[in-house]
Amino acid sequence: MYQFVKYILMLLLASLSLVSCKQKQGDKIKVGFSQAMATDDWRKQMNSSIKIEASLRPEVDLTIKDANNNIEKQIEDIERFISNKVDIIIVSPIQSKPLTAVVEKSIKAGIPVLVVDRKIEGENYTAYLGADNIEIGRIAARYIISHSKGSGKIIEITGASGSSPAYERKLGFDQIINENKRFQIENNIQGDWEGESVKTPLKAILLQNPNIEFIFAHNDRMALSAWETAKTVGLEKKIKFIGVDGLNTVNGGIELVKSGVLDGTILYPTGGNEALKLALKMYNKEPISKNNILNTIVIDKNNAEIIENQMDKVDQQQAVIESQQGAISIQEREYASQNNLVRLLSFFLVIILSLTIYSIYSTISISRKKKQLERINQTVINQNNEIQEMAKIAERSNEAKLNFFTGLSHEFKTPITLIMSYVESLIENEKIKGTALIDEVKLIHKNSNRLLRLINQLLDFRKIEEQKFTLRASNTKIYDFTNEVMTNFKGEAARRNIDFQLTCKNKNLELFIDRGLMDKVYFNLLSNAFKFTPDNGKITIAIIENLDNTVKISFKDSGIGIPENELSNVFNPFFRASNNNKNSSGIGLYLAKEFVLMHRGTIELKSKQGSEFVITLLKGSSHLQPSEMINKAENLSITPNLITDNLDIETDLKDANVIAESEKHTLLIIEDNVDLVTFLKSKLANEYVVHTSDGSDAIEKAMEIVPDIIICDINLVDKDGYEISKELKKDLRSSHIPIIILTAQSNKESVLKGLQSGVDQYLTKPFSLSILKQSISGLLFNREKLRYYYTNNIYRVEPESKFGNQEQSFITKMNDIIKKNVDNPKFSVEDLADRLGVSRVQLYRKVKLLSELISAITLIM
Secondary structure, three states: OHHHHHHHHHHHHHHHHHHHHHHHHOOOEEEEEEEOOOOOHHHHHHHHHHHHHHHOOOOEEEEEEEOOOOHHHHHHHHHHHHHOOOOEEEEOOOOOHHHHHHHHHHHHOOOOEEEEOOOOOOOOOOEEEEEOHHHHHHHHHHHHHHHOOOOOEEEEEEOOOOOHHHHHHHHHHHHHHHHOOOOEEEEEEEOOOOOHHHHHHHHHHHHHOOOOOEEEEOOHHHHHHHHHHHHHOOOOOOOEEEEEEOOOOOOOHHHHHHOOOOOEEEEOOOOHHHHHHHHHHHHOOOOOOOEEEEOOOEEOOOOHHHHHHHHHHHHHHHHHHHHHHHHHHHHHHHHHHHHHHHHHHHHHHHHHHHHHHHHHHHHHHHHHHHHHHHHHHHHHHHHHHHHHHHHHHHHHHHHHHHHHHHHHHHHHHHHHHHHHHHHHHHHHOOOOOOOOHHHHHHHHHHHHHHHHHHHHHHHHHHHHHOOOOOOOEEEEEHHHHHHHHHHHHHHHHHHOOOEEEEEEOOOOOEEEEOHHHHHHHHHHHHHHHHHHOOOOOEEEEEEEEOOOOEEEEEEEEOOOOOOHHHHHHOOOOOOOOOOOOOOOOOOHHHHHHHHHHHOOOEEEEEEOOOEEEEEEEEOOOOOOOHHHEOOHHHHOOOOOOOOOOOOOOOOOOOOOOOOOHHHOEEEEEEOOOHHHHHHHHHHHOOOEEEEEEOOOOHHHHHHHHOOOEEEEOOOOOOOOHHHHHHHHHHOOOOOOOOEEEEEOOOOHHHHHHHHHOOOOEEEEOOOOHHHHHHHHHHHHHHHHHHHHHHHHOHHHOOOOOOOOHHHHHHHHHHHHHHHHHOOOOOOOHHHHHHHHOOOHHHHHHHHHHHOOOHHHHHHHO
16 A cells, blocks of 8 residues: 555655756746836837837746835835845936945845846946937037027927936037037926926026027937927927927827928837846846947938838837747647646546556455444444443432432521520520620521531522522612621620721612622622731722723722732632632632622732632623513512521510410411421410321321311321422312421522422521511411401302312312202211211311301201
C-alpha cells in the first residue's frame, strides 16, 4: 500500500517538474515603465508604440504604471518595481529633482534605469533617450528668424517649472534669439503643458501689446490655446504660432498646421519603440551611449501632408502587426491549451492504470481489513455498552445519594420541630419569664432557627441543582424590605458594638423581587459580614439608584476581606477562602448568586480593606416573564413555617381553658414519630379528644371513629400521606373530614401534590404550635358555618347546587330517600344507613357534622 502511494506521488512530481521546466524555459524579461501621465495624446502615442514593440518580443513582460501627474505616486510606482525585482526600469519623469533619489536607489539595487523624454538631476542613471530639447529650441528660433516679416516681437510660452524639456527648450530658443538684435522676446508665460494655463495671462498681454509677430509654445496644446486666445481679441491672423510635438492625431500638430492654425510645429518623437529596444540592449549588457538623441524636423505647410501620409502608413502597418500579433497569441493559447490537454490526458491515463492495479489490490486488502474492523467495532460496541451500563449505575448511585441526602435533611426538620415547639412553650410559660432562664431558652430558640436555615440551605442547593425554583416577584419598596431584614441583626450589632447602617436617598424606590429568595440573599451576605467583622467594626448597606435603569445594593464590611487571587472562586459551591478559619458550608454565596441571577441581576465582590458585595438589579418588570410575577398581597402572605431570629415569641397566646369532654372535637393524628405524637397529644389534649395512628391502620381508624379533623404526615410506614388523603376524600363516609398535612417537605411540587389529593391545609416543619392550633380551629369553624347554612336550607339542596363533591351527593341522596319513606312508619335509621351504604354509627356522625338533621332522624326512629 505504502509503495503504491509512493509510486503515484513520484508520477505526480514528475509531471509537475515537466510543467515547471517549461515555465522556467519560458521566463520573461520583466520591464517596468513608469509613465508621468497618460492624459495627452503624445504620451498615449508613446505608450502605444512601446506596447507594439513589446508585442513583437515574446520574451518581454511589460508593465506600465501611470502616475497621473502625481510625483508621490510615481515614486511609489518605482519603489514597487524595485521591490518586485524587475529586470529593468524605464522612467518618464514628471519633474527632475524629486525623482533623482529613487532612480539612484534602483541603480544601487542593481536594476538599470532608462530615463526618457525628461532628465533627472545629475548623471546617476544608466542611459537617457529623447530628443535634444536645446536643439528643438534653437530650431524654433531659426524658423522664426527665417520667416519673420514684421516687428520681430515674440511671446514664449514655456512648459512646467522644474521640467527639464521646458528648461532646455527655453535655453536653446533664447540663445538664437539673443544673437539677433532685430528680434525680442517681449513676454514669457509660465505654462504647465496644458492649454488652460495659457489663456488668462496671454489675453492680458495681447490687450496691452497687440503688436506681436510670433508666439512660440513648448507644445502644440499650449500653441492651440494661444491661437484660441488671440482669436478672442481678433489677432489670430496677424500673429504666427509655432508649437512642438507634431503628432498625427485629432488636433495634433500636423492637423493644426494643415488647417492654418499653426505656421509650424517641431516634431518631438515619442521614442516608445526605441526605448524598449535600448532597454533590451541594457539588459543584455550590450554597449550603448549614455545619451541617445532622437532626430527631429520642422513641419510646416510645405511638408505637413507628406509627413502625415508617412505616419498614416506607419500606423496602418502597426495596426496590421497588432492584428497579426493577436492572431499569433490566439494560436499560442490554443496550442498551449491543446498541449496541456495532451499532458493531462497522459497523466490521467497513468493514474487510471495505476488505480486499476490499486483497485485489485484494495479489494483484497479491504476484505481483510473489513473483517478486522468488524471485530474491532464489536469490541468497541461491547465496551460502549459496558460504559453506558456503568454510567447508569453511577447515575443511579448518585441519585440515591442525593435522595438520601435530601431525605435526611427533611428528617432533620421533625426533631427541630419538637425542639422549637417545646422552646416556644417554655418561652410562653409565665413561671420562667423575668428569670435568667428565659435568656438561655431564647438562645436555644435562636440557634434552632440557625440550624433550620442551614438545613434549608442544603435543600435549596439541591433545588438549584435540579432547577426547581420558580421566581415569584412582586413590586417591593426595597428600603423597607432591607430594614425588615436588618432587624434580625440589630441585636448582634448592638452586642458587639458594630456600626450597622443603611443609606438610601430614595426611600420610596420600588423593585420587582421575590421576597423569599432575596431574603435568603440578604441573610447570607449579612451573616458573612457579621461573621468576619471584628467587634467595634462597621457594616454598611447602601442602595444607589443609577441613571441606566439599574439599582445597586452594596453590602460593605470592615472585616478580614478575601485574598485577591481567590475573588473569582468565591461564588463557586463549597469554596472556602484560605484566610477563613471559621466553620462554613461553602454554599451560601453560591445560592445567593443563583437567586440574584434568577432576578436577571448580577452580584460581584470587591475586597480592599474588608469585603464589598454589590448586587445590581433592573428597575421595572419588563425583564421578567408574566409567570414570574405575582401580586403584592400574595407575596406578603405569611407562610406557616416562617420562624425568625426575633425572640419575642407569641407571648400573647395562652393555653386554652379546659373544655368539657362532651364538648370536645375528635382529632386523629397520623404520624410515625413517637416524640412528635407525644408532643402534639400533650398540647392538644385540653381542647380535643386525640386519637393516634402510625399510618399502618390510618384509614381503618378514620372510618371507625370518623374524627372531626385529621393531622397527617407524608412519609409514613405503609401508605404515604397523599394516598391516605386521597382515599379518605373519595370515601363518602370520610369525605367531609378536614385534613391538615404536617410535613418537612416544603417544595412547590409537594404542596401542589397535597392540594391535588384533597387536603384542606398544608403546613411545613418546623411549624409554630400557635399557627397549628389556629389552623385546626379555623377549619372546624368553617365546617360549622357550612353546617349552619345547610341546616337552614336542607330542603333546598338541589343536584345542581355547588355545595361540593361528596357532601352534596350524600345530602341529596339522603333527602330523596327520606322524602320517599316519610309516610312509612316502619322505615328506621338502620334502613336509611343501609340504603346509603354506611353503618348506623357512621351515618350518625356524618349527619351530625354536616347538619343538625339528627333531630329529624330521631323522630323517624
